[in-house]
Amino acid sequence: TYERSCFGSSIEALVYISVPVREIPVGRLMELENAKEVTSTQDPYPIPKEIWFLVDHLYRHGLKQPHLFEQPGLNSELLQIRNWLDNGSPDPMPGSIHSVAEALLLLLESTAEPIIPYNMHNVCLSASSNYMQCKQIVMQLPEHRKNVFLYLCAFLQEVLCHANENGLDTKTVATLFGTIFLRDPPRSRGDQTSRARSNQQTLDRKKASFVYHFLVNDQSDFILGR
The missing domain is CATH 1.10.555.10 (Rho GTPase activation protein)
Structure with missing residues (x-):
């Protein structure tokens, strides 16, 4: 059943x-x-x-x-x-x-599908070094996905306000949630070469950079819908 x-x-x-x-x-x-x-x-x-x-x-x-x-x-x-x-x-x-x-x-x-849909995956990675571009992309997310993304980032900012007690740092949190928000599209199984693995590290860094912006910048204008 x-x-x-x-x-x-x-x-x-x-x-x-x-x-x-x-x-x-x-x-x-x-x-x-x-x-x-x-x-x-x-x-x-x-x-x-x-x-x-x-x-x-x-x-x-x-x-x-x-x-x-x-x-x-x-x-x-x-x-x-x-x-x-x-x-x-x-x-x-x-x-x-x-x-x-x-x-x-x-x-x-x-x-x-991940919070950020597969069809927006590559554009997020390409924009990962530019906060304003990342922000524009998030504004274009389907409404409920945008809500979830911003809600979770606001919560993670709160978690990081207590870094002295919980021992977390922004980079660690951005890396972890980058792999979740920007989950990789399904790939062929043969993609396990060392080149693919090193490429994966680059992709994971870009995912972390994308999320990092939303952990260190004030998101109140987003919440107000500007």
Whole structure:
């Protein structure tokens, strides 16, 4: 049987789901996933509620946690967190801070397309050294993807305000989230040569540079929609 989960669902589908994913009929979920334009009587959320739940928990309990996003969580707790998100629960979110942080990374990595769609991947890498160009590209993102990107960057700025306690630095965070926001398009398996590997390092540096801009610059004009 097809198991419904927010993990593996698209951002575009999740923003239209106001109830826990497991309560949605499979047919409706497929409809949301396949629709070019979603027909719905309700207004969508600005960002998926599941991303908000995880970030809100980390914001309240994890900003000062040493090695946040660097120390892995426990598989058993990740499963509990996934079930909590998919089924809905009045109970507090289960798991340690590290498990919640990893659940956020896994959720962002599980979407069919990354936050920055594949068709904008190359233009982001080409612009990575120029903040104004990067900013213009983000303004052109589909609305819900732009919301998620800016929301997460604002949260990461807050995380980095507590660098003295959590030990993180901007470069580390930019590198980690660069690989998630700008996930590589699927490639042929034969692309494992040393040249490809060295090329990958260059690409990863560009991804980190792209994200770095949004961690060190004030984004309030974005939030105000300028």
